[in-house]
Each structure stands twice: as C-alpha cells, then as structure tokens.
Amino acid sequence: MQLQEVLYGVTIETLVGNTNREINALVFDSRLVGEHDVFFAIRGTLSDGHNYIATTIDAGASVIVCQSIPEKVNALVTYIKVAESSVALGKMAANFYNNPSDKLQLIGITGTNGKTTIATLLFKLFSKLGYKTGLISTVQNQINERIVPATHTTPNPLVLNSLLRDMVLADCSYCFMEVSSHAVVQHRIEGLTFAGGVFSNITHDHLDFHVTFDNYIRAKKCFFDRLPKSAFALTNLDDKNGQVMLQNTKASKKSYALKQLADFKAKVIENSFSGLHLDIDDADVFFKLVGSFNAYNLLAVYGTAMLLEQDQLSVLTALSNLTGAEGRFEYITSSKNVIGIIDYAHTPDAVQNVLSTIQDIRKGTEQVITVIGCGGDRDKTKRPVMAQVACDWSDKVILTSDNPRTENPLTIIEEMEKGVSPTNMRKALSISDRKEAIKTACHLAKPGDIILLAGKGHEKYQEVNGVRHHFDDKEILLEQFKLIG
Numbered sequence: 001m002q003l004q005e006v007l008y009g010v011t012i013e014t015l016v017g018n019t020n021r022e023i024n025a026l027v028f029d030s031r032l033v034g035e036h037d038v039f040f041a042i043r044g045t046l047s048d049g050h051n052y053i054a055t056t057i058d059a060g061a062s063v064i065v066c067q068s069i070p071e072k073v074n075a076l077v078t079y080i081k082v083a084e085s086s087v088a089l090g091k092m093a094a095n096f097y098n099n100p101s102d103k104l105q106l107i108g109i110t111g112t113n114g115k116t117t118i119a120t121l122l123f124k125l126f127s128k129l130g131y132k133t134g135l136i137s138t139v140q141n142q143i144n145e146r147i148v149p150a151t152h153t154t155p156n157p158l159v160l161n162s163l164l165r166d167m168v169l170a171d172c173s174y175c176f177m178e179v180s181s182h183a184v185v186q187h188r189i190e191g192l193t194f195a196g197g198v199f200s201n202i203t204h205d206h207l208d209f210h211v212t213f214d215n216y217i218r219a220k221k222c223f224f225d226r227l228p229k230s231a232f233a234l235t236n237l238d239d240k241n242g243q244v245m246l247q248n249t250k251a252s253k254k255s256y257a258l259k260q261l262a263d264f265k266a267k268v269i270e271n272s273f274s275g276l277h278l279d280i281d282d283a284d285v286f287f288k289l290v291g292s293f294n295a296y297n298l299l300a301v302y303g304t305a306m307l308l309e310q311d312q313l314s315v316l317t318a319l320s321n322l323t324g325a326e327g328r329f330e331y332i333t334s335s336k337n338v339i340g341i342i343d344y345a346h347t348p349d350a351v352q353n354v355l356s357t358i359q360d361i362r363k364g365t366e367q368v369i370t371v372i373g374c375g376g377d378r379d380k381t382k383r384p385v386m387a388q389v390a391c392d393w394s395d396k397v398i399l400t401s402d403n404p405r406t407e408n409p410l411t412i413i414e415e416m417e418k419g420v421s422p423t424n425m426r427k428a429l430s431i432s433d434r435k436e437a438i439k440t441a442c443h444l445a446k447p448g449d450i451i452l453l454a455g456k457g458h459e460k461y462q463e464v465n466g467v468r469h470h471f472d473d474k475e476i477l478l479e480q481f482k483l484i485g
C-alpha cells in the first residue's frame with residue numbers, strides 16, 4: 001500500500017522526506033517493527049515511543065510518525081510530525097483497513113458498569129433477529145460465530161480496525177462494541193464512524209488513570225461530543241450525569257429511565273432468582289437476567305434496537321429468552337443447597353448493586369458470605385470503599401486477592417481493611433490465597449446460605465507479577481461444592 005493513501009485525513013505539521021512510497025505495516029511497538037513498516041512514536045504511561053525511533057529504523061522502518069522529529073534524520077526515512085501520534089494512528093489504521101466502520105452500523109457502549117452486558121445482549125439479540133453481527137467486548141470479540149480472544153475492553157486501533165474489516169468481509173451489518181474511558185483518552189477509537197452511542201452509568205473507578213472524577217466524566221462525554229449528526233446518542237436519565245453526557249453532542253439525543261419520563265421507560269414488577277419481570281414501554285415481559293440494575297441494561301438494549309428500527313414484538317420476544325454475559329450474576333447451587341454467585345463486580349457501585357439485589361431476593365435469614373479482592377496497579381482509592389460496601393451488605397466477608405499484578409497482595413488487603421469499620425470487624429476475615437478464601441467460604445456456608453464471589457467473573461487467570469496463572473472462580477466453586485455436598 002502507498003503511504004499517501006493512508007494519510008488521508010491526517011493533519012501533518014512537518015514533513016521530512018517523501019510520502020510517495022510503498023509501506024508494509026503500521027506498528028506502534030518498536031519490538032514488532034520489520035522492513036518498510038511505519039512506526040508510530042507514542043508517549044505512553046510507562047515510556048515514550050520517541051526513545052525507540054533509532055532502533056526501529058535499524059529494524060527496517062521507513063516511515064516515522066512522531067510528535068517531535070529527531071535532531072539527526074536519516075535521508076532514506078520519511079518523518080511525519082503530528083500533534084498527537086495516537087490520533088494519527090487511529091486515522092491511519094482506519095484508512096489502512098479501508099475504513100470498515102463506514103461499511104456497517106457501529107454502536108459504541110460506554111459507562112462504568114454494564115458495557116459488556118449491554119454489548120453482549122445486543123450481539124445475541126441482533127444475531128437472533130437474523131443479522132450477521134460483530135462484538136467487541138471485555139469477555140471476547142466475535143464475528144458471527146467465530147470467537148476472537150480479547151486482551152482489552154477496547155482494543156488498540158490496529159486490532160480494532162482489523163476486527164471491523166473481518167466483520168465487513170463476513171457481511172456483518174452491525175457491530176456492538178465497548179468503549180472504555182482509557183480508549184477515548186488514548187484515541188483508540190479515532191477514525192471510527194459510529195452510528196450510535198449508549199451511556200450506562202458513571203460511578204467511582206479508574207481514578208489511578210483519570211486522577212479526578214471530573215476528568216473521568218469528561219473522558220466518557222468526549223465520546224458523545226464526537227458522534228456525528230447522523231448517529232443517535234442514548235443516555236440513562238436516572239444517572240446523575242446522564243444528561244451531561246449529551247450536553248454537546250451533535251447526534252440525535254434519546255433517553256431511557258426507570259424513575260422518570262424518557263423515550264424508553266420500564267418498571268420492575270418483580271425481581272427474583274429466576275429473573276426480572278418488567279413493564280417495558282407498556283409491554284409485560286419476563287427476562288432471564290437477575291437484579292434491578294439489569295433492568296437498566298435491558299432497557300438500554302431495547303432502546304438501541306428501537307433506534308435501529310427493529311420490530312418491537314420480535315425484539316422483546318428474543319430478548320426475553322437471552323442470558324447475559326459469562327461471569328455476570330452466574331449462579332450455581334450445591335446439593336445441600338448452598339447458593340454460589342459469580343459476578344464481575346469490581347467497583348463500589350457494582351458490589352453494592354449485586355449485594356442489594358441478593359438482599360432483595362433472598363428468602364429469609366440465610367447468611368450472605370462475600371469473597372472479594374481489589375486489582376493491583378489499579379485505582380487504590382476504591383479499595384477501602386469496596387471493602388466497606390461488602391461488609392455493610394454481607395454477613396461475612398473474606399478479603400482476598402484479585403490480580404495483584406506488580407503489587408504485594410497483603411498491602412492491597414491492608415488497604416481494603418482500612419474501609420472496614422470497627423463494628424464490621426467481626427464480619428471480616430483476610431485470606432490472601434483466593435482458592436483458600438473460596439474454600440473457607442464454602443466451609444462456613446450452611447444450607448440456604450449465599451456465597452458471592454466478586455470481581456473476577458469470566459476471568460480465567462490470576463495475574464501476579466506479569467504472569468497470568470490459570471484461575472477460575474467457577475471451577476473452584478464447583479470443586480468445593482462437590483466436597484461439601
């Protein structure tokens with residue numbers, strides 16, 4: 001491919017060398033550069049790609065996209081100076097893959113919690129309605145039936161556009177993708193054309209990255225600010241910041257809510273372990289998902305399907321038969337009737353939602369035992385809050401590990417313990433080995449008791465010092481349920 005062809009739409013500040021040359025691949029990691037590649041020097045959170053420019057030229061890079069041109073330039077290399085290399089990467093990745101997002105309807109879902117649930121339900125719904133469909137999500141990416149493993153909630157622009165290109169080649173009409181706040185700030189979605197955007201909610205998370213809650217709100221809002229006029233922007237009016245998200249969007253503004261007037265509305269009639277009974281836009285429907293927070297997710301899905309001009313009855317019929325995403329409020333029962341719930345709750349709001357749902361639908365005096373940890377190298381300020389919420393809403397809590405990454409697991413647990421009030425102290429226990437923690441919860445449980453394993457959901461690993469060891473909450477719970485009966 002010619003360099004000129006992929007530069008369409010890129011604002012060049014300075015050009016040194018020729019743009020009329022053949023290129024091989026676009027690369028932003030020096031370790032992956034080969035002959036005739038374009039290297040993007042990106043300033044990241046840990047290092048600066050500009051430090052690797054010379055190495056990539058030695059490895060064969062013939063084009064460098066950067067924010068500052070090195071003092072000594074190589075006459076055989078083309079240097080392109082831009083304001084933000086990651087923005088150029090987004091645009092050039094889209095051009096390189098022939099702008100696949102223009103050729104299907106791409107819907108982005110953003111918010112602290114619920115993105116995977118909403119995107120997965122939309123993927124399943126549109127597949128059931130007979131459309132070829134794509135999914136880009138935390139759990140996995142999917143092109144019709146083909147599963148492509150996911151590494152991030154929102155992948156980098158090269159992976160993103162290559163997935164979208166494969167979806168176009170597979171004749172997909174729709175793609176539903178999660179848009180994380182990291183992706184917005186790092187310009188991973190630059191150069192994509194969205195047909196719609198959906199907002200779920202915004203609560204405490206990722207303050208390690210965004211530093212303040214205001215910055216976090218701004219990052220999410222930025223996604224809606226950049227939607228085109230032809231798109232729709234669907235927001236949750238019951239969220240305090242739901243309206244803020246749409247303040248400056250050019251897209252057509254639409255809303256959903258349970259507690260006030262909105263374009264799409266619902267009322268929870270009943271919430272039990274077997275599902276949700278909702279009045280949704282005046283239709284009486286039973287859904288398999290559990291928990292009133294899922295009423296919001298279902299309503300967001302329903303609203304999106306209506307905005308994409310699907311038939312109401314077909315949508316509600318298909319939706320009522322669907323199960324949610326893996327590791328979200330998944331529950332299993334032991335033979336002596338201990339209930340185990342595996343859930344990906346890893347923010348204070350999610351923990352509270354799941355535990356309040358359990359409190360709402362438990363029958364009597366059963367104990368609720370929560371096993372919970374907090375991620376290493378992630379927002380430290382949510383640790384005491386998550387422990388506090390877990391203690392306030394459970395009878396017993398076992399504080400444990402959840403991907404300590406490069407941190408000491410005992411230090412993370414100590415930080416969680418700071419949120420346990422003196423009155424809650426008697427409820428809390430700390431066991432850093434997550435398998436031991438789950439085992440202990442199973443031994444403490446009596447028939448009828450409910451064990452919540454929070455934070456890991458679908459994850460099949462425990463990440464310690466950069467190594468992902470096989471670990472599966474569900475596998476261990478099933479093993480222990482066999483032992484306790």
Ligand SMILES: CC(=O)N[C@H]1[C@@H](OP(=O)(O)OP(=O)(O)OC[C@H]2O[C@@H](n3ccc(=O)[nH]c3=O)[C@H](O)[C@@H]2O)O[C@H](CO)[C@@H](O)[C@@H]1O[C@H](C)C(=O)N[C@@H](C)C(=O)N[C@H](CCC(=O)O)C(=O)O
Nearest residue numbers: 028029030042044045046047048049152153154156180182
């Ligand atoms: C904090 C964060 O988001 N980091 C992402 C970011 O890396 P970074 O900014 O730290 O990059 P860096 O290491 O400083 O390097 C800067 C540049 O130098 C380059 N480099 C670096 C070293 C070298 O030898 N050669 C070289 O060329 C790098 O390729 C990069 O281009 O850009 C990388 C490439 O796209 C991502 O893989 C990486 O994700 C890390 C692994 C990560 O854990 N991210 C998480 C926090 C994340 O993105 N999460 C969100 C939301 C999760 C959710 O709540 O759902 C997600 O969308 O997944």
Ligand SMILES: Nc1ncnc2c1ncn2[C@@H]1O[C@H](COP(=O)(O)OP(=O)(O)OP(=O)(O)O)[C@@H](O)[C@H]1O
Nearest residue numbers: 112113114115116117138153293343344345350353
């Ligand atoms: N609408 C919602 N409101 C509040 N909490 C929710 C909602 N939907 C799901 N949750 C809780 O959040 C957890 C994560 O849900 P989900 O995976 O759908 O969110 P996500 O936004 O994709 O998360 P991530 O940022 O990790 O990708 C669930 O396991 C549940 O505990």
Ligand SMILES: N[C@H](CCC[C@H](N)C(=O)O)C(=O)O
Nearest residue numbers: 346374375378402403455456
């Ligand atoms: N995508 C989120 C998920 C966190 C899940 C939890 N298991 C953890 O490791 O903290 C993140 O990377 O912050």
Ligand SMILES: [Mg+2]
Nearest residue numbers: 115116138153
């Ligand atoms: Mg997700």
